[in-house]
Amino acid sequence: MDIGIGSYALFWEWHEHPQPLPIDAMIDRAAELGCDVFEICDDPRILAYDASALRSLRDRAHDQGVQLQLGTRGIAPDHLARSIVIAQALEARVLRSMVERDDADRGLDHVVGRLRQSTPALAAAGVTLALETYEQIPTTMLVEAVELLDTPQVGICLDPANVVAALELPVDAIAAAARHTVDLHVKDFAFARQQGWVGFTLSGARMGDGLLDLEHELAAVYADGRSPAAIVEHWLPWQGDSETTVGLERDWTDATLAALRASAA
Template sequence: MKIGIGTYALFWEFSDRNPEPLGIAGMIDRAAQLGCDVFQICDDPRIEELDAHALRELRERAEILGLDLELGTRTIGRDHLARYLDIAETLGARTLRTMIQTHEIDAGPESAVTELRATVPRVESGDITLALETYEQVPTATLRGIVDALDSPRVGICLDPANCVSALEHPKDVVESCADRTVNLHVKDFAFARQEGWVGFTYSGAPLGEGLLDLDHELGAVYADGRSPSAIVEHWLPWQGDLSTTLAEERAWTDRTLAALRDWRSVHRPPASA
């Protein structure tokens, strides 16, 4: 079980509200400073602007710091995935996370299976695993069906039950449906809060342990039977009124989640062989 952070754990570090946003190299450095095993560059369009030399520099930086890199994007179009597989290979990233878009299953899940089949031979011949993320635009049962239909050891699920709540799917149901095909795990807590006047709700992130995520259930299901996907910390942290307060809170949430994951790993780590 490798533990790390992703771009969404540093959301406010590189937002437009930050006059000194972190670059990707700075994010890699931050992950190393936090003692992470892995850093996931996820939905960061800046990665597309880098040439092969710059990508190799990021790879070397991560290797020197003892970090694995992972990559994340969206959509399943074969040309787009081919481009991101090129980037992943240059980075040395062994996991590529992506998300099926609504229009890509308008004609039914079979159309997504057909499109993904064009990419499967490449991931199977290489050393990269494609992780399709759970989220509200694609019912979990549909996503699971697509993964099962592809039936490839190099295609699995990026599990994030928080994403599915807005589609009225229960987080525990999502975990149990996807655990045995999970190849990448996004870890963040989440909660509902009443809006002012008690009219409606806000659904957003929460400090780990204060929201609706049952972390023990999630980790117990995902890491059963010898499975070992990386666990990537993310957040949905609302703006806290000013940058310094928001950054301090974001960093505190990260520290708290990393500590909880490490504690769980230390308790459940398989005993060393004699």
């Protein structure tokens, strides 16, 4: 199992921070933590990098033994084409994206048709598209789209926390998507009562303190010789100030990496 972190494990170090962490420093952090992988995910700053800057990131990661992945959103062919070029420049073999609601609402045939337009470019670049489980598209539709495409260039990025917002059970998402998983996002999550006991908040939790059955998830995903990277993420609420929030974010990262390494041992 290759273990790594992504941009969402460092979210508060490049949002609401007096000195936002640049992408090259994120790669350094992944290396310092002994990670195999760093996923540059939903970070708009990467779009401003020219070919030379992308090569510098690639070389920086290579020198530290860190594989890069890229993450974006959407399945429009022109958008994916631009992302594939960036992924290829970074030597990122996995491109995570998501089917957004506008596409999902137009139905399975529409989703498959759009994705099919991108498969030749993915194959030519040696990049696998990992479509994330999300509340914006039913997991059953996402799985069906991947099965209809029937190509090694398109699989699933499994994150069972995301589907709760669509009233899906995480265990059902794992059961449906595990065999197609080419990338795994790992974060714990929990419900908490809002003040006044009026409703709930679904939010992140320190690994082991929430509802994620990590051992079940890993057993399902890594069965039958599958070997996707496991990428640490968080849904950490703002704690009132940057120092406290970043300190807790780092603690959660350490806890999740330790749990993954213990499972892989």
